Amino acid sequence: MxxxxxxxxxxxxxxxxxxxxxxxxxxxxxxxxxxxxxxxxxxxxxxxxxxxxxxxxxLGLDITVVTEVTAEYDEQYHEEVGEKLADIEGVNQVYFTMGDTDFIVISHLSDRKMVHRLISDYESIDEVVRTSSQFVVETVKNESYPLNDFEFDTLIEAVDDD
CATH class of the missing domain: 1.10.10 (Arc Repressor Mutant, subunit A)
Structure with a gap:
């Protein structure tokens, strides 16, 4: 490479x-x-x-980190904080969620140094109150094309329901 x-x-x-x-x-x-x-x-x-x-x-990006992020509630905070999280290098997916966790962030990194930088970048966002990160030990399923997870008839029903 x-x-x-x-x-x-x-x-x-x-x-x-x-x-x-x-x-x-x-x-x-x-x-x-x-x-x-x-x-x-x-x-x-x-x-x-x-x-x-x-x-x-x-490509050497073999460390997958899943992070739960809790942020200070404010009007439109999900958009502002979500964009700040999404702008961090190495962040691949950001989901705004309901419940105890405000965001789920998924990153693919190469080494501990990158993980440390990632966590520091999260903590540098003023609205972030707490993070909890987990390392993926083994990927059981990673479907790039979610349509592959459904039967044809199920997809047709979903389309017909709209």
């Missing part, structure tokens, strides 16, 4: 496409190089399918 591969993968994520033309234009990496590297990333298992999903462990 080198800088060009990372730039290509970031372009795929940003653009939402695996088009070598668009990636080449976005990154200033020659189209032939983009095409070759995407093929090699698939062959090496870094890119796991034709939809260009990425195996984060192959």
């Amino acid at each position: 080198d800088e060009r591969n990372v730039r290509i993968l970031q372009a795929v994520a940003e653009l939402g496409t695996g088009s070598p033309d668009e990636i080449a234009e976005y990154t200033d990496i020659p189209k032939s190089t983009v095409h070759y590297r995407l093929s090699k990333l698939k062959e090496d298992g870094v890119v796991t399918n034709d939809l260009l999903d990425v195996d984060l462990e192959q």
